[in-house]
Amino acid sequence: MDIKEIQNLIKFVAKSGASEVKLEMDDIKITIKTGSDSDTTIVHQVPAAQIPQVAAAPAVVEASAPAATPPPAAAGSDDSKYITIKSPIIGTFYRKPAPDKPLFVEVGQTIAEGDVLCVIEAMKLFNEIESEVSGKIVKVLVDDSSPVEFDQPLFLVDPS
CATH class of the missing domain: 2.40.50.100 (RNA polymerase II/Efflux pump adaptor protein, barrel-sandwich hybrid domain)
Structure with a gap:
């Protein structure tokens, strides 16, 4: 999973309004938490060669991902x-x-x-x-x- 895919995943989660998403694959674990204060992204990657590339993702995403707001109630x-x-x-x-x-x-x-x-x-x-x-x-x-x-x-x- 490259940095572009991680950024797209974070943008998708921010748009969806979900409060927390966890994704675990063979070589990577991603936890995305959205809250009222700020968005948080934690990325753990097993291979040492990939760590510098993925470590830059949280700084980019935190600046670009808006805080999700809950949808209005629709029942009258x-x-x-x-x-x-x-x-x-x-x-x-x-x-x-x-x-x-x-x-x-x-x-x-x-x-x-x-x-x-x-x-x-x-x-x-x-x-x-x-x-x-x-x-x-x-x-x-x-x-x-x-x-x-x-x-x-x-x-x-x-x-x-």
Whole structure:
């Protein structure tokens, strides 16, 4: 893992809003913690030849990575009759399968169980998020191409 990949990983974690991420591979261990005061990155690498290259990463990243802020609450008192579809993973939310393709679902559209609602990109993998309920899309709670956290509300569905 080179310094560019480490910096990209840190930027991704900062955008996602996760408070701590640990990654362990054969020759490297990385812990990324984000907090309200400042971001911290700890990198341990086994081969001695790689240490100088990786040791520069925390200084660069701490200066460039902003502190993550939690997303606003999306549930209101009138939304209690709706089912909330939440993100099963951390990643980047996309409403379309590709930039030149139509949206998976739109507000007012009726969906069935198993219909694809969106994709969430995590670590260069695009995961299709399928509906576990049938109903009508009432509201899309996340903007296209924005980072989402685990269990973050994505859609409101009227089951009736």
